[in-house]
Amino acid sequence: MKLITAVIKPIRLESVCSELEKAGFSGVTATEVQGRGAQGGRTEYYRGQEFSVMFRNKIRLELLVSEADLERALDIIVSTAKTGENGEIGDGKVWVSALEQIIRVRTGETGEAAI
């Protein structure tokens, strides 16, 4: 069982989620986060004074998958979260961690059956 975490541009959220759903991955958690990488921050102006804003708005997606479905899910996320053909700085990152246990609240099912 694996946990996929993806930090993506907010504007790609709708496409990523609809592609995941089409492929059979219907469960996903999304949170609004702020972060930065190579993209850096931005400058804003308030009454003539410059303010450097360190972070950019991103969306963090979390997805539970079985080992068998892992590659498929990653391909979908990476290809849909990319901006345009060649991608842009700020498109984000995806990472995978191993999960010890999953439990479905309604039924008490555990392990892969709970995905």
Next chain:
Amino acid sequence: MEAADMAWLLAAFAMVLLMFPGLAMLYGGMLNGRNVLNMMLMVLSALAVTGVVYVVIGHGLVLGDSLGGAGIIGNPFEYTFFSDFMTDDEAGGTFWGAFYILFAAISVALVASGAAGRMKFGAWLVFVALWIILVYCPLGHWVFALDNPETGTVGGWMRNKLGFHDFAGGTAVHMNAGAAGLALAVVLGKRKMSPGRPHNLPLMMIGVGLIATGWMGFNGGTAGGANFMAQYVILTTLLALCGGMLGFITIERVRDGHATMLGLGTGAIAGMVGITPVADAVGPIGALMVGFLAAAAAAWAITWKRRHQIDDSLDVFAVHGIAGITGSLFATFFANPKAPGEMAGIFFGGHVAELGHELIAIAATLVYSFAMTFAIAWVMNKISPIRVSEAEEEAGLDNSIHAESAYDSRQL
């Protein structure tokens, strides 16, 4: 008083009252989310304390017969406790008593700009009471109290002896608040952390809108009735609002490369500040220019303040002090004698000597306001420190001194 006049004045009163939540939102929206409630408290409690002080002693100090005929301060024993106002004097005295409370209160509420995020709340309340009595009342007397030859009442020196033209309190309200905000900021010292961005600009914009609407009542009500003067000053106030919005964003576009919403809102206020002393004395084009120039001057003045490291957090000196001076000076040169104020600027055939009177009035207002406000804050600070502790300041005053939070989540 005619019923029609009183009807308008009562409506104007309600509009001016809107300026208080308006100012609370304007100031609050510009601070970070941890000090917004404290600022709103300072603005609204300014009205609360002023109401008490003014009823006890304030109205006599402003409108009472000048002590010794000197034109410096009115008789504090007139109108005490507002007991006279329980009977109808047929001249709207009761209404004016209430209206004057709002004028005094908005003046001191503006001064909260100099205290943002770092003043003890109890100290603010005491400061408000002392400031109304020692700073606002004399300045109000100088410019609002008229000589009355029939009753032998002597009014303020600036209005009567100097002949200074101030329609609705550009000096007593705006230049006064500007200088006082600066003095308070100097005594308190800078905020420890960098101020951060405004946390809620849409809230600030709602505040600007309420204040602009209220200003129509502020200037329109000062006209004294449902008359031509009220028509005229509402028109010029609107035009100054328009010019003001354009003036600020023009400077921003040229200087910074962007026009901003904060700039447009600030310009709107600065424009209306500029027209407040001269709404009855300039022509329609003049009103547009007053707004434009007052806002442009405020935009420049804001950068001056930053270079000198004075933490007048919400720029009351630039937006109210400098803009008020600009509007006043404009009229000295360009007042149109065909306007109901019947004042002739130097370029319309007025006397050059008027410029001297103008400068004396401005200087007297700024110097007195700054010095007396500084003295009040400094003495208070010596008796008991008026600034919060560093830990309280870092945590944000909403949390540390009011045990409240405005919002559930925080933005980085």
